[in-house]
Amino acid sequence: MIRNREKSRIINKIRIIDPVRPRPSLIREAAAAVKAGGVIAFPTRCLYGLGADALNDAAVERVFDLKQRPFHKPLLVLIGRKEQLDRLVKSIPPPAACLMEKMWPGRVTIIFEAQDDLPRQLTGGTGKIGVRLCGHAVAAALTKAVQGPLTGTSANLSGGPGCSRIADLEPVVAAQLDLILDAGPLRGGVGSTVVDVTGNYPKVLREGEVSAEEILALLGRR
Numbered sequence: 001m002i003r004n005r006e007k008s009r010i011i012n013k014i015r016i017i018d019p020v021r022p023r024p025s026l027i028r029e030a031a032a033a034v035k036a037g038g039v040i041a042f043p044t045r046c047l048y049g050l051g052a053d054a055l056n057d058a059a060v061e062r063v064f065d066l067k068q069r070p071f072h073k074p075l076l077v078l079i080g081r082k083e084q085l086d087r088l089v090k091s092i093p094p095p096a097a098c099l100m101e102k103m104w105p106g107r108v109t110i111i112f113e114a115q116d117d118l119p120r121q122l123t124g125g126t127g128k129i130g131v132r133l134c135g136h137a138v139a140a141a142l143t144k145a146v147q148g149p150l151t152g153t154s155a156n157l158s159g160g161p162g163c164s165r166i167a168d169l170e171p172v173v174a175a176q177l178d179l180i181l182d183a184g185p186l187r188g189g190v191g192s193t194v195v196d197v198t199g200n201y202p203k204v205l206r207e208g209e210v211s212a213e214e215i216l217a218l219l220g221r222r
Helices: 004-013 024-035 057-067 082-087 094-103 137-146 212-218
Strands: 014-016 040-043 048-051 077-079 108-113 128-133 179-182 193-196 203-206
Touching: 004 014, 004 179, 014 024, 024 040, 024 137, 024 179, 040 137, 048 057, 048 137, 077 082, 077 137, 094 108, 094 212, 193 212, 203 212
Parallel strands: 014 179, 040 179, 077 128, 108 193
Antiparallel strands: 040 048, 108 128, 193 203
């Protein structure tokens, strides 16, 4: 049971933010928390995510700790512009380029071969990294202000349901966050479709906003 003092501390971390035209001062505050190694909650297209500097080992480890997530499970990354891929991935195969052109921003997370110097926790030791171009105005503004990739894992305990309203955020998670950006209720749902392009043929690992049939048809593999 959450105590009143702890509840008050959580409330003090919440910033109400416009989902379409986020106030620059709030974005700067959130970006400063991320740059300092903090972890924040912020809106993505469907669910709230946990944002930390994806290139900061200690910050990434904090995300795993507060989610109680096994370290062998990688974290996906959000970028604000395609040029940021160069720091994260070894190459952009033709199927990935097609998906980026037709399905970004949002909708699809693409699994690439990861650069060798990324935090090991970020890739779960797989040598792969999942990346998505931000599809929400707040997330896009945040990645621009941070000037680098953010972790985009869902704001929940590992294995638990995603959170489409800040009111549903697990207190044990909220208590460990540095800031919470509340953009109101999100659409919810299953989130992005995940496509691995590291093999000889693209593979849909998880169906989300876009069906596997639509992905394969787009890539000419129906």
